[in-house]
Amino acid sequence: MKLTKHAHACVTLEKDDTRLVIDPGAFTPDAAEAVAQAHAVLITHEHFDHFDEKLVAAALDAQPRLHVYGTAAVAAALGGGDGRVHAVAAGDTFTVGSFSATVHGHRHALIHADIPCPDNVGYLLDDGAVYHPGDAYFAPDAPVRTLLLPTSGPWTKLGEAADYVRALKPERVIQIHELMLSDLGQNSVAHLLGENGLTGTAITRLEPGTTVEL
Numbered sequence: 001m002k003l004t005k006h007a008h009a010c011v012t013l014e015k016d017d018t019r020l021v022i023d024p025g026a027f028t029p030d031a032a033e034a035v036a037q038a039h040a041v042l043i044t045h046e047h048f049d050h051f052d053e054k055l056v057a058a059a060l061d062a063q064p065r066l067h068v069y070g071t072a073a074v075a076a077a078l079g080g081g082d083g084r085v086h087a088v089a090a091g092d093t094f095t096v097g098s099f100s101a102t103v104h105g106h107r108h109a110l111i112h113a114d115i116p117c118p119d120n121v122g123y124l125l126d127d128g129a130v131y132h133p134g135d136a137y138f139a140p141d142a143p144v145r146t147l148l149l150p151t152s153g154p155w156t157k158l159g160e161a162a163d164y165v166r167a168l169k170p171e172r173v174i175q176i177h178e179l180m181l182s183d184l185g186q187n188s189v190a191h192l193l194g195e196n197g198l199t200g201t202a203i204t205r206l207e208p209g210t211t212v213e214l
Helices: 033-036 053-062 072-078 157-170 183-193
Strands: 002-007 009-014 018-022 040-042 069-070 085-087 093-096 099-104 124-125 128-134 146-150 172-176 211-213
Touching: 002 033, 002 172, 018 033, 033 053, 053 072, 072 085, 146 157, 157 183, 172 183
Parallel strands: 018 040, 040 069, 069 085, 128 146, 146 172
Antiparallel strands: 002 009, 002 211, 009 018, 093 099, 099 124, 124 128
16 A cells, blocks of 8 residues: 655555545645545545545546545535535445545544534544544554554644554554644654654654655
8 A cells, every 4th residue: 555645634545546535625735636536535524624625526526436435514515426425424434446444533622612623533444554533533443553643733732642642552653734833843743752752653754745655
């Protein structure tokens, strides 16, 4: 499986000629190009930095093969898509080409009591090969080999991120949702959370456009 890191929370996953794009949002400059090559788009929640509604709707119109999976709010925003838009929730499973997916979690992490928390789901692919949690530190009751770890945003907290990695014990951690951190901030987080820091697990920082084998 290949993973390509895009800006912020968006990644592309490729295996056996099947492409998935997770969370193409407004903070990802090349989101349209990524989605144009996808067989499916997976959306964790409705916030604009994870879900560019106009972009995904246009892609559904332009790409007859494209399927979209997301929360009920995401599905409602897109309409039926001729049966190609699927509302998912915790406990659901589905397949796209050679990928298998299970859905985990319920709610976005708390930002403030005055700000509503939308539904948020995480996607665990291929029996734990990679997990994208969206905007929540929800730990699925299943092994996770590669964790995509959010490290910046109004809801994140370094101590909670450390405990999350400790709880999941992944083999590999790749930093995502990092756009609100400067270069110094990203390196600081990787050091504090990483192999010689709080978790004992190396934190990989990938520049947008970088592709790695998982």
